[in-house]
Amino acid sequence: MALWGGRFLKKPNSLFKKFNNSLKIDYVLIKEDIKGSIAWSKILLDSKIIKKNEQKQLETSLNLIYKEIKNTPKKILLSNSEDIHSWVEKKLIYMLGDIGKKIHTGRSRNDQVTTDLRLWCKKKINSIKKNILNLKKSLLCLSEKYFSVIIPGYTHLQQAQPILFSHWCLAYFEMLSRDFDRLSDSFKRVDINPLGSGALAGTGWKINRNKLSNFMNFSKTSRNSLDSVSDRDYVIELLSISSIGMMHLSRFSEDLIFFNSVECNFIELSDDVTSGSSLMPQKKNPDALELIRGKTGRVYGSLINILVLFKGLPLSYNKDMQEDKEGLFDSLKTWKDCLKISKIILLGLKLNQHVCEKSAEKGYSNSTDLADYLVKKGISFRDSHHISGKIVLYAISKKKSLSQLNLNKLQNFCKLIKNDIYKYITLKKCLKQKNSKGGTSPKQVLSAIKKYKIDILKKNIN
Numbered sequence: 491m492a493l494w495g496g497r498f499l500k501k502p503n504s505l506f507k508k509f510n511n512s513l514k515i516d517y518v519l520i521k522e523d524i525k526g527s528i529a530w531s532k533i534l535l536d537s538k539i540i541k542k543n544e545q546k547q548l549e550t551s552l553n554l555i556y557k558e559i560k561n562t563p564k565k566i567l568l569s570n571s572e573d574i575h576s577w578v579e580k581k582l583i584y585m586l587g588d589i590g591k592k593i594h595t596g597r598s599r600n601d602q603v604t605t606d607l608r609l610w611c612k613k614k615i616n617s618i619k620k621n622i623l624n625l626k627k628s629l630l631c632l633s634e635k636y637f638s639v640i641i642p643g644y645t646h647l648q649q650a651q652p653i654l655f656s657h658w659c660l661a662y663f664e665m666l667s668r669d670f671d672r673l674s675d676s677f678k679r680v681d682i683n684p685l686g687s688g689a690l691a692g693t694g695w696k697i698n699r700n701k702l703s704n705f706m707n708f709s710k711t712s713r714n715s716l717d718s719v720s721d722r723d724y725v726i727e728l729l730s731i732s733s734i735g736m737m738h739l740s741r742f743s744e745d746l747i748f749f750n751s752v753e754c755n756f757i758e759l760s761d762d763v764t765s766g767s768s769l770m771p772q773k774k775n776p777d778a779l780e781l782i783r784g785k786t787g788r789v790y791g792s793l794i795n796i797l798v799l800f801k802g803l804p805l806s807y808n809k810d811m812q813e814d815k816e817g818l819f820d821s822l823k824t825w826k827d828c829l830k831i832s833k834i835i836l837l838g839l840k841l842n843q844h845v846c847e848k849s850a851e852k853g854y855s856n857s858t859d860l861a862d863y864l865v866k867k868g869i870s871f872r873d874s875h876h877i878s879g880k881i882v883l884y885a886i887s888k889k890k891s892l893s894q895l896n897l898n899k900l901q902n903f904c905k906l907i908k909n910d911i912y913k914y915i916t917l918k919k920c921l922k923q924k925n926s927k928g929g930t931s932p933k934q935v936l937s938a939i940k941k942y943k944i945d946i947l948k949k950n951i952n
């Protein structure tokens with residue numbers, strides 16, 4: 491029987507019952523539901539609504555229910571309960587009879603469900619933060635391992651200027667740091683207790699809600715009961731943060747897929763994250779990376795889904811809101827899995843140093859430096875840019891790199907070019923020059939690595 495059967499004469503249509511039940515999705519909230527119910531029993535005692543021995547029995551039974559199901563939560567699905575809240579209450583009533591029937595005094599599933607979900611989100615935020623930190627560590631390790639390797643940097647997927655491979659690693663390190671901080675920031679807004687808001691208007695029972703918040707380790711207590719039961723901003727925010735995080739992982743994957751192409755051949759991926767073709771024996775496909783890129787779509791989908799879901803909802807609780815969990819659960823799991831897989835990919839990644847540097851040399855990525863050289867000789871940048879462009883055009887026609895052109899030829903374009911030009915446009919020199927704060931010079935990159943190492947250590951301590 492449903493918890494709300496009294497007012498009804500007819501049983502629910504069997505198809506409607508299936509349609510209405512959310513147990514198959516929300517059973518994962520079991521731990522949080524038990525935690526919230528224990529806290530609720532304590533506050534019922536505190537407010538003298540139940541007796542001490544009744545609270546004790548409720549708490550013991552709730553712990554027992556959890557112990558029984560902890561390692562096999564899927565067993566919950568054998569029941570035909572409407573949702574996890576009904577399942578726990580039914581169990582309590584089965585175990586304790588009339589005492590079990592007291593647990594829902596002053597409480598509604600409307601404040602209960604969002605309490606559970608907030609507790610669950612707090613747990614997940616912390617676990618995803620750990621995974622981000624692990625991936626950041628892998629990027630840092632890689633940037634140290636291949637510290638001196640030069641790769642071409644791209645704009646418009648055209649070779650632009652040479653950069654250190656480490657600089658590329660640290661670019662993603664920065665993105666991950668922002669994802670991490672976004673999660674920390676959102677935690678403050680998740681860490682608010684809505685329990686005690688009743689169905690929408692508050693509860694008529696005199697309960698100390700701040701005390702209740704402490705029982706569940708919530709830092710704050712919600713301030714408006716209508717808002718408390720209606721608000722899922724925190725879910726939307728988490729999905730938005732997940733979408734940004736996945737977007738970063740997707741770009742990371744796309745870069746590596748490109749670096750791994752036969753045409754680039756900058757990197758080699760380990761066998762353990764690639765797969766072969768059933769037809770073409772030579773193939774070694776970057777499946778893990780492609781899947782990360784592909785799975786980004788479903789996370790975006792969940793964000794759009796929930797935004798649309800809430801757009802026209804009147805206050806306060808509406809059953810539409812039951813649709814808030816599936817996408818969230820799926821997205822956070824997807825994000826976490828992708829963070830873990832990314833780490834494994836980096837662990838086995840090998841850089842073809844020689845190929846990278848050869849490629850950087852081929853692409854005229856030092857032509858800005860040639861222009862800068864001319865500026866140092868007294869020419870305005872706009873003119874030097876033009877001269878450098880002409881020299882590149884000539885070099886292309888001769889199938890030569892800039893440094894393969896002899897001095898006479900170079901001087902045909904500008905008399906101010908002297909023998910020192912060759913030193914000025916080596917890849918190493920180009921890199922060294924980019925010494926502005928945050929630039930790709932070895933000095934800048936090294937100091938960034940040092941700083942990040944200290945930051946990571948601090949985050950581990952916290």
Ligand code: ARG
Pocket residue numbers: 512516572573599600603807811812813
């Ligand atoms: N299963 C519901 C959900 O996930 C719990 C709240 C039910 N509230 C109600 N008034 N029917 O949203």
